[in-house]
Amino acid sequence: MIKQRTIRLKVNSEQHEAIVEPRRLLSDFLREDLNISGVHVGCEHGSCGACTIILNGELVRSCLTLAVQADGADVMTVEGLAKDGQLHPIQEAFYENHGAQCGFCTPGQVLTAYSLLNRNPNPSEDEIREAMAGHLCRCTGYYSIVESIKAATAKMRK
Amino acid sequence: MKPCAFEYFDPQSVEEVFKLLDKLGDDAKILAGGQSLLPMINFRLARPEVLIDINKLDELDYIKEENGYICIGALTRERAIEDSELIKSKIPILSEAVKYIAFLPIRNKGTLGGSIAHADPSAELCLMMIALEAQIKIESSQDARWVDAEDFFLTYLTTVIEPHELITEIRMPIPAAETIHSFQSFSRRHGDFAIVSVAVVLEINDDGICEGAKIALGSVNPTPLRVAEAEDMLIGKKLDAKLIEAVANETAEASDPDPDLHSSADYKREMARNFTKKGLMQVLKRFEENA
Amino acid sequence: MSKEKGQSKWVGKSYPAKEILRYVRGRGEYIDDVKLPNMLHAADLRSPYAHARIKNIDADKALKLKGVKGVLLGHEIPDISNSFPAAGVSPKLKFYSMAVDKVRYMGEPVATVIAKNRYVAEDALDLIHVEYEPLPAVVDQEKALEEDAPILHEELGTNLINHRVLHWGDVDKVFREADVTVEDRFVFHSYAGTPIENFGVIAKFDPGEDFLTLWANFVGPFSLYFLLAMALRMRENKIRFIVPRDIGGSFGIKCGIFVDIVRIALVAKKYGRAVKWIQDRREHMVGGGRHSGRISYVKMAATKDGIITGIDEKWYEDVGAYMRAPEPACMYRPSGNYVGGYSFKDLRVDANAVALNKLESAPYRGYGCHLVYFNHERILDMLARKLDMDPVEIRMKNLINKDQFPYETPTGATYDSGDYKACLRKAVELFEYEKMRKMQKQAKKDGRLIGIGVAAGVDPSVSNMAYITVAYTPEERAEASYLPKSGGGETAFVKVDPSGTITVSMGTCQSGQSHESTIAQVVADEFGVSPAEVTVIDQMDTATHPFCVSTGSYSSRFASVATSAAALAARKVKEKMVKIAAHVLEASPEDIMAADGKFFVKGSPDISLSMKRVAGTAHWDPGSLPSGMEVGLSTQETFNFETSKTITADDKVNSSNTYGFMVDIAAVEVDPNTGKVDLLKYTTVHDVGTVLNPKFLEGQIYGAITQSIGGVFYEDYAYDENGQMVAASFADYLCPTAKEAPKKLDIGHVETPSPLTVLGSKGGAESSNETCPAALANAVEDALLPLDVTINELPLTPNKIWQLIQEAKEQK
Amino acid sequence: MKLEGTYRFNTAQEKVWEVLTNPKHLEKAIPGCEKLEEIEPGKYDATLKIGIAAIKGTYKGMAEVADPQPPDKYRLVVEGGGSPGFVKGEALIELSYQDQRTIVSYQGEGQVGGLIAGVGQRLISGIAKMMLGQFFKQIGKELKSL
Helix, strand or coil: CCCCCCEEECCCCCCEEEEECCCCCHHHHHHCCCCCCCCCCCCCCHHHCEEEEEEECEEEHHHCCCCHHCCCCCEEHHHCCCCEEEEEEHHHHHHHCCCCCCCCCCHHHHHHHHHHHHHCCCCCCHHHHHHHHCCCCCCCCHHHHHHHHHHHHHHHHC | CCCCCEEEEEEHHHHHHHHHHHHHHHHHEEEECCCCHEEEEEEECCCEEEEECCCCCCCCCCCCEEEEEEECCCCCEEEHHEEEEHHHHHHHHHHHHHHHCHHHHHHCCEEEEHHHCCCCCCHHHHHHHCCCCCEEEEEEECCCCEEEEHHHHHEECEEEECCEEEEEEEECCCCCCCCEEEEECCCCCCCCCEEEEEEEEEEEEECCCEEEEEEEEEECCCEEEEEEEHHHCCCCCCCCHHHHHHHHHHHHCCCCCCCCCCCCCHHHHHHHHHHHHHHHHHHHHHHHHHC | CCCHHHHCCCCCCCCCCCHHHHHCCCCCCHHHHHCCCCEEEEEEECCCCCEEEEEEEHHHHHHCCCEEEEEEEHHHHHHHHHCCCCCCCCCCCCCCCCCEECCCCCCCCCEEEECHHHHHHHHHCCCCCCEECCCCCCCCCHHHHCCCCCCCCCCCCCCCCEEEEEEEHHHHHHHHCCCEEEEEEEECCCCCCCCCCEEEEEEEEEEECEEEEEEECCCCCCCHHHHHHHHHHHCCCHHHEEEECCCCCCCCHHHHHHHHHHHHHHHHHHHEEEEEEEEHHHHHHHHHCCCCCCEEEEEEEEEECCCCEEEEEEEEEEECCCCCCCCCHHHHHCHHHHHCEEEEEEEEEEEEEEEECCEECCCCCCCCCCHHHHHHHHHHHHHHHHCCCHHHHHHHHHECCCCCCECCCCCEEEEECHHHHHEEEEEHHHCCHHHHHHHHHHHCCCCCEEEEEEEEEEEEECHHHHHHHCCCCCCHHCCCCCCCCCCCCEEEEEEEECCCCCCEECCCCCCCCCCHHHHHHHHHHHHCHHHEEEEEEEEECCCCCCCCCCCCCCCCCCCHHHHHHHHHHHHHHHHHHHHHHHHHHCCCCHHHEEEEEEEECCCCEEEEHHHHHHHHHHHHHHHHHCCCCCCEEEECCCCECCCCCCCCCCCCCCCEEEEEEEEEEEEEECCCCCEEEEEEEEEEEEEEEEECHHHHHHHHHHHHHHHHHHHHHHCCECCCCCCCCCCCCCCCCCCCCCCEEECCCEEECCCCCCCCCCCCCCCCHHHHHHHHHHHHHHHHHHHHHHHCCCEEEEECCCHHHHHHHHHHHCCC | CEEEEEECCCHHHHHHHHHHHHHHHHHHCCCCCEEEEECCEEEEEEEEEEEEECCCEEEEEEEEEEECCCCCCCEEEEEECCCCEEEEEEEEEEEEECCCCCEEEEEEEEECCCCCHHHHHHHHHHHHHHHHHHHHHHHHHHHHHC
């Protein structure tokens, strides 16, 4: 028999309460139970980075986190980045610099860029590539993603 | 790729963990950072009946200096070790090594205790435990014991931890001031499991004489490998190209790697030679810069 | 037909992709985002064995599990579905959507469970007991053709499942008369696109109407929609097939999903339910799709001054356990452009498709071309060395001249336009070839191993369906039952709404190529408005969107054929609007101009009507329309190529419709201690005809070259000697990350517009994926020349290169 | 995957042979072997519970002592399947006696298939070697217990 658990958490500053099986992955909980479709699932073993979210202020793989572990947590997904309809400068930069092609890895990439620029507002290209290396993108060859992040740093300095 | 069903406990204290372990023993698996365990659970390679999630044990999350040791709580995140000023100043090689662990989001969750309990012979932290002569505190409801890293790892993914036990702390002696180190890691891609990783920690006096030496390798043996023979060759000697060559050869001799998809045993052994050499060269360079 | 550049305001500009506005918000609409009421979830049980007989399957325990709604077993399949046919393959070879009585590769589905969610479905898989009788596996093309090799398909009695000897000119004569010949054996390994979004299917069956609705991240060609209807024993008009608006990457691989669609549709039919199947990463690696591998024996004949006179080659193709259409086209898709950019006339290809205990092969970016160009560009470098010629010089000598276009290749293609030598010259200049050679010499003195590699190739776009029929012998094609195939059309629908806004509907299944924004640019130009005012929906729905068998996103066809269809449709609607404006303004249509959302009389811009007004008239006031003109403003246009002819009796076929060109030059440095290769410089020059959007094209080029860097140095669809796929996760199948990808490419363009397309554009998305592997291999061998190392096998892992260096040392 | 190695025992060859072919001892020596039931001479039904760290799996299969030539050589065939996949192994085991010691050498092919092979290849050959080590270590103990 499977024990269920009630969890309460904040996602993109909205409060949620739900009953989950302990084995339910946070990625599935966000996508299926809360219909937050910006969390993409690409490998479920922590390699591709598509499911990356920000949990209590830190980047984590939602496929390597159990929903029950997010009890009481503050979660941010890519949906939480734009404030009252206004795109975040990083989102603008991805748009202006063709930083996405198929868009599937984009939510994770954007959030990692966001957390990178929060702790290092002026990263070198190597630092950008280092930080983004945890994300696989099969479309862009990463060039336009790196360019987007460079452009975002300029925007955010303004 | 969805986990099998399991029972889940998230105890609030170490005592609670011990109670659970005494009750559930072999059926239970400790969940720390989960960055190695959860992939195995998602693949259904690992099918634990019970998970004991220790992430609420804040008491095991600390880095502190205590009479000549750096003491790190078992639940301390790899990221915290990477960023710790204390470690940067006292054991810089540890901060360097941690950077090679996968990627930031993984290091944000992965813990020191979890990594060494998993005992992957390619894991940077397992290697560092051997190289830094760390001691691991293993506790149970009954008693507490300190185990030297040398004796801690038995073989692939296997340690001396008993089903009813829990790692609570890891401590490592602070290296002498004249210590010069180098950490080398060689992998297919950034963030991959290393084909070989090498830690070189030497104590060199002002005359350039090597007074203490630790050389340890990862992924060339069922457990991280400390090469005493190679270390002995260095004691009382001055580092030079010839000696470095000889020590590197000795290290390669001592490695007993198993082949995998990415590298044959011969290749791994050759890389052990290469990167030991590179490490010793870097130490020599650093010494000359200091002098 | 192609328009001069001056005319276009938006085409040719780096207009940003509107699609990204939803991607950065996490609002893309992918297959897994589609949810239906009380939908069930499917999971497949897959064989751990590469080759085994299924003696018994017992699923009773699984069916008893709470939450499980049903199961479909292999032995049910032949009673409810048909085997998939493939061109040039005996119908005796049975290929179903699931293993029936025998598994032929590790990961082949043997049972499908449907349950309330994927977790429970996977629990149920653990409860299914399969009794296997293991059989010896074969994973090597040449071993599989030996006397005592295990046979995959007993009913055929051989593992050779397709064989053609294609001969143009007189190769034997050429080799008899050759001044010089070179030959070698090459091994091209198997790798794939591994899109980050795995395959996904939703099948909803309505028993009442016997009607099936399908959703899948399928990219076409829609010829396969008819194939899957056949397999399902259903009429096409009983299947509605919807492709989600966004697809998370394909690179050709998602063409292969039709096999899974059939399996999921069958289980949905069996239980009369809606079923969702989302493939996980491990399933994608063992069961998704991969490009074929190839073992080749290549001979090249030439004159003493380096003019290629002929090529004679034999291929053993690793196509896996079955033949998944459009395979065996991995060998034939490039047939028209086998000769690449070179002017030799005599060629023989002995093509052998071999069944192995591996996942079946499927189309992947470059489809067949990268293997052909690897052989030809490698052997050409060997010829150059033998004649002591520079690789650039020997290529320059052999490239087709500008004045030879349109150029008829000996194998039946018509290269529509090009200036190949200009591309090579531009590449040499951008790369600073002479300077780099000097640098290489200097580095050699310092004991550094630096190498330079060149590769050139013709980049075919818009497959002509006829390419598939190369797999048939002329005799087979002569049979009455054989239906000739040709064509490469695409359809667009354009409408102007009563308020003057423009909507375009496409069915080109975009998977990262910014179709919507490109079409917006094209149509905006036609109407003289801004792309922002054009709404484009690129979402195939076979029930409502017009399409033809070739419709889809593959063979770099969009930029060439889809934009042509959209431009034509837009022109037709605009013509009508011009007529209306002329009628209302009492001017003659020839004098009406359109710009900035207005129609005005040439010379007197103040006599004008807004688009809104003209559109309003067409919809609201038909009474004021010219007599006989019908109400409304919409049309559908299909663009097809007159050049899309069927194959001739002597195997000549124009296998594609437009042909671009590219030259790649790479400089690498090899670390002899580790065998690791560093990319020092990479220059790539492309002719894709008219460039529609430089930024989009740049993105495709970076993507293609990064995938090839992956294929050459990191990625390997590795099977062990027992047929176990040992790279079934992203921890072992190593895709390049931002750290391995090139920081900067020097990209150049030469534009020779295609006379065949409306805008002069050609495809450019596969591009360097076809030439990069050869360029890199040539560069690595050039670097290792001082050590006498020959590179004739991929992938070039550090271990492999180190091994080659050790062997070379022992030789000495 | 190739498997080969040599072990030495300070015991008479006949004794080593006895232990290496006797289910009672094999049951103890084969890592994770829960039971070994003789179904026909030299052929046994085997249940193996193999657990390395969190990776635990139960394999049902058979073990066979094939073409025995006491006390010199036989083929050991082991086969089993379970949720993580399957294991297959066949080795020629040869015994010889030199200066008061029995030398046991094995040479064969091991095969691991399914889930583990697909996603765990990195550790397989190492773990196989490790388990063979455990096997012969236990055989040594069994010999002492005689």
